[in-house]
Amino acid sequence: MTKYIFKRILYIVIVFFILSFLIFMIYNLLPVDKAAEKAREEVTADRNLDYDARYTYWQERYGLNGSKFERYLRWLGLYPYADGSFHGLLQGNLGTSTKYAKPVAEVLAEPMKNTVLLNLCATLLALGITIPLGIFCAVRRGSRRDTAVQVGTIVGYSLPMFIIAIVFIWLFAVKLGWFPVSGMNTAGSASWSPMRQFFDRLRHLALPLIVMTFCSLGGMTRYVRASMSEALSMDCIRTARAKGLHERRVIYSHAWRNALIPIVTLVIGWFLGIFAGSLMVENIFALNGIGKVYFDALSGSDNEVVLALQMFYILISLAGNLLIDIAYGFVDPRVRVDR
Numbered sequence: 001m002t003k004y005i006f007k008r009i010l011y012i013v014i015v016f017f018i019l020s021f022l023i024f025m026i027y028n029l030l031p032v033d034k035a036a037e038k039a040r041e042e043v044t045a046d047r048n049l050d051y052d053a054r055y056t057y058w059q060e061r062y063g064l065n066g067s068k069f070e071r072y073l074r075w076l077g078l079y080p081y082a083d084g085s086f087h088g089l090l091q092g093n094l095g096t097s098t099k100y101a102k103p104v105a106e107v108l109a110e111p112m113k114n115t116v117l118l119n120l121c122a123t124l125l126a127l128g129i130t131i132p133l134g135i136f137c138a139v140r141r142g143s144r145r146d147t148a149v150q151v152g153t154i155v156g157y158s159l160p161m162f163i164i165a166i167v168f169i170w171l172f173a174v175k176l177g178w179f180p181v182s183g184m185n186t187a188g189s190a191s192w193s194p195m196r197q198f199f200d201r202l203r204h205l206a207l208p209l210i211v212m213t214f215c216s217l218g219g220m221t222r223y224v225r226a227s228m229s230e231a232l233s234m235d236c237i238r239t240a241r242a243k244g245l246h247e248r249r250v251i252y253s254h255a256w257r258n259a260l261i262p263i264v265t266l267v268i269g270w271f272l273g274i275f276a277g278s279l280m281v282e283n284i285f286a287l288n289g290i291g292k293v294y295f296d297a298l299s300g301s302d303n304e305v306v307l308a309l310q311m312f313y314i315l316i317s318l319a320g321n322l323l324i325d326i327a328y329g330f331v332d333p334r335v336r337v338d339r
Helices: 001-026 034-045 049-061 068-075 104-139 144-158 163-174 194-232 235-244 247-274 279-285 290-300 301-331
Strands: none
Touching: 001 144, 001 301, 034 049, 034 163, 034 235, 104 144, 104 194, 104 247, 104 290, 144 194, 163 194, 163 235, 163 279, 194 279, 247 301, 279 290, 290 301
C-alpha cells in the first residue's frame, strides 16, 4: 500500500505540472495585460510620467517580463522576480486580483467558507436520503412504491436546476414567505448579536440548500438502486438466503458490501465536490461563494483568480482519484491496490 501511494503521488506531481503549464499558457493567450492597464491609469492621472518606464516597472512588479516559460516558472515560484525574490504558487502566493486589488487568497477565503458550508450540508442531506431510499427501492424492486420513486427521480433528474430553483423561489419565498429570495444575510444585520446573525445566515442558506438537495436526489437514488439491485442478484446473496440468514443481515452485511464498490466513487466525488462551488445556485440566489467568484472572474478577465481556482480544482481531482483507489482496497479485499 505504501509503495502504491508513493507511486501515485509521483504521478500526481507530474500530471499537476503538465496541466499547470497547459492552463497557464492558455490563459496567457488572452489579450489581457495588467502592466499596460496599470501604466495607462498612472499616465492618465499624471501626464508627466513616461508610459514606457511605468510599463516596464509594472511588468517587473507583476513578473510579466521575459519569455512565457520564464513567466510560468515565476508564477510557480521556481524562477526569481526582477528583485531576486521567489513568491509563486509553491510559496503560497496565489497572485493579486485585478478586480478587487488584493491577494487572491483573501478574495477566496470567505466565499470558500460559504461554499463548503452549503455544499457539505447538501451532500450530507442527499446521502442521508438517497442511500436508504435506493436500498429500499432495490429490495422492493417492481413494487408500486419503487415505481413511484423511479418516476419521481426521473422527473427530478430531467428538470434543469434553474427551473427547480425558480419554482422553489416562487413557492417557498414568494407565496409562502418562509425564506428570503436571495442574499447571505438581512440588511442591517451587522449590528445583531452573533447568534442572531448565525441563524439569519442559516435562514438565507435554507432555500439554496433545499434546491441543491432536491436536484441531487434523482441521479444518486437511481445509482444506488442499480448498484444494490446488481448486488442482490449475485450468487453469494442467494447462497446466504438459502442458508437461512436473516434478510436484514443479507441486505446490510452482504449485499451492501458488494454494492459499495461503484458507490464509493460517487460518494467520494460528491464530498470532494463541496469545494468546487455551485455556479448555478450561487448566481441565482446571489450567494457569495466560489462558483459566483469564478463566474465573475471569468467575466471580468481576472486571470489570477481563475488560475488559482483551476489549479485548486485540478489538485482536488487528482487527490480524489487517489482516495478512491485506496478506498477500493478497504471496501473490497479482492481489490489489491499495492500490485
